[in-house]
Amino acid sequence: MTAREVYLDNSATTRTDPRVLEAMAPYFSEKYGNPNSLHKYGREARAAVDTARAQTAALINAEPADVVFTGAGSEADNLAVKGAAWALREKGKGAHIITSAIEHHAALSSVKWLGKMGFEYTILPVDGRGMVSPDALEAAIRPDTTLVTIMFANNEIGTIQPIKKLGEVCRRHGVMFHTDAVQAAGHIKIDVKELPVDMLTMAAHKMYGPKGIGALYVRRGIKLIPTLHGGGQEFGLRSGTENVPAIVGFGKAAEIAKARLDAGADKKLAAMRDYFIEGVLSKIPETRLTGAAGDDRLPFHTSFVVKYIEGEGMLLLLDAAGIYASSGSACTSGSLEPSYVLLATGLDHATAHGSLRLTMSHETTKEDIDYVLEKFPPIVEKLRAMSPFYNKK
Structure with missing residues (x-):
């Protein structure tokens, strides 16, 4: 045993805050209802999910109804990239996607998989600091470009992208913009009412919450084709009985993170x-x-x-x-x-x-x-x- 232990792998995962564990605990035992049931136990669970959705939305200044809970940040990326690309192609908008060379595998692999499904894609280079150029993005946009996915901040090198400028380029050209903010959410202030982003990915375990729960912000009016089918939970975008304890944990972690950022x-x-x-x-x-x-x-x-x-x-x-x-x-x-x-x-x-x-x-x-x-x-x-x-x- 060493004299001191120092954990410096927080980009991989953080320690769950004791207050988060405390908030989650009752939903494993005495408050165990399915939030889709109409009886007392179901209503109790639904109220907890609604509270957590509001807490998570407040972290990025979103509306609660615009937050979709998923099984992980990776799943949220898949839903955003695949769901938007398919929906836009179905509308006849085009089938060209733009991403960057340093995206997380969840986004980059989704784009490349879509390439096997008949889509075309462009991978933008980065400079020596890992930064994507807004000018390069603008030059890459084509008449059939429908979606851009560029991460908010990189997990390996910590670079924060010029998200506002990148989003403004997308807005000028009428292109949907998704950003993977898994590393950024809870650590820097994000306001989706000010930023020109259409979808934004988060994950609880990067901000002192539990593993196995992610969230996708979807701006009002954006249509996605779901990647999971079943009972139509999460506004029809993510079927499967909600993981109530983890969702409660996400909400509490988001609430704590917001207070910490405000301080x-x-x-x-x-x-x-x-x-x-x-x-x-x-x-x-x-x-x-x-x-x-x-x-x-x-x-x-x-x-x-x-x-x-x-x-x-x-x-x-x-x-x-x-x-x-x-x-x-x-x-x-x-x-x-x-x-x-x-x-x-x-x-x-x-x-x-x-x-x-x-x-x-x-x-x-x-x-x-x-x-x-x-x-x-x-x-x-x-x-x-x-x-x-x-x-x-």
Whole structure:
């Protein structure tokens, strides 16, 4: 057992807030009704779902009726991309979709799957910070373009996209705009009444809520073809008996996240993020921040590439020191290929293999960061000493 444990993998999942667990607990036991039943227990469950829908909507300043609960953020992405593309094609609007090279697999794979179903798609490049150019988006729009899906903020490199400008381009051309805000919702302020977005994806477990529950904001008047069929729950867009405990948990997590944002927690985290980044870059030579910096980066997110070594080795030695992080490199899942996100930003294969993502939570302290800054440099030195690439430089 190490002297200290520091969890820095909050982009993968967060710890469920105890207040969220407390809110969920009764809906596993004494309040176990099906929200579609008309009796007392059903009405009790329906009221809880309605409350959670209002709480979740308030986080992004949406109307409750515009929030659809799904089984995950990935499912919400699938519903948005496939559901909109099919509905628009049925109306004769066209069958061309635009996305970016750094989207989450849930969106990118949905677009590519639609490509096998007779749709056409364009994948926009990004710059070295992982940013999509609004001008490039405008140039890619065709008369038959119906849908654009570009994520709000990237999970691997933390870059926040110019969503307002991208959405304005879509509005000018009458193109529907979806954004995957799974990493952003609950961590930065989002107002769908101000932003020109038509659909927006969220997930509870990225904001201290439970796993297995997502949500899709669908602007009023947008028509989607459902990807799940059955009893017609969730306004006919997501059949299946509602997961009441998880929905209640999502609502409570959203309520807590909104209060935290209103109190300026994102600014506090951003200051610690910058302290962390400066410490890593100053203590470890030939290390580079990946993604954007400052206001263009998620407040809790840091990510680096460390030359001459691989992410997997860093993860194992950090784990032994009680520091829990992740690598942007897919080699940790058995692939020899580095992250497609990092390659899209212009990194070469060898450098991209040395990626590391360390993402904080509101519970992370300066002492935690100082501990990492103490343990991390010797780990890099040890791995570089064994690296044939470093010894040959």
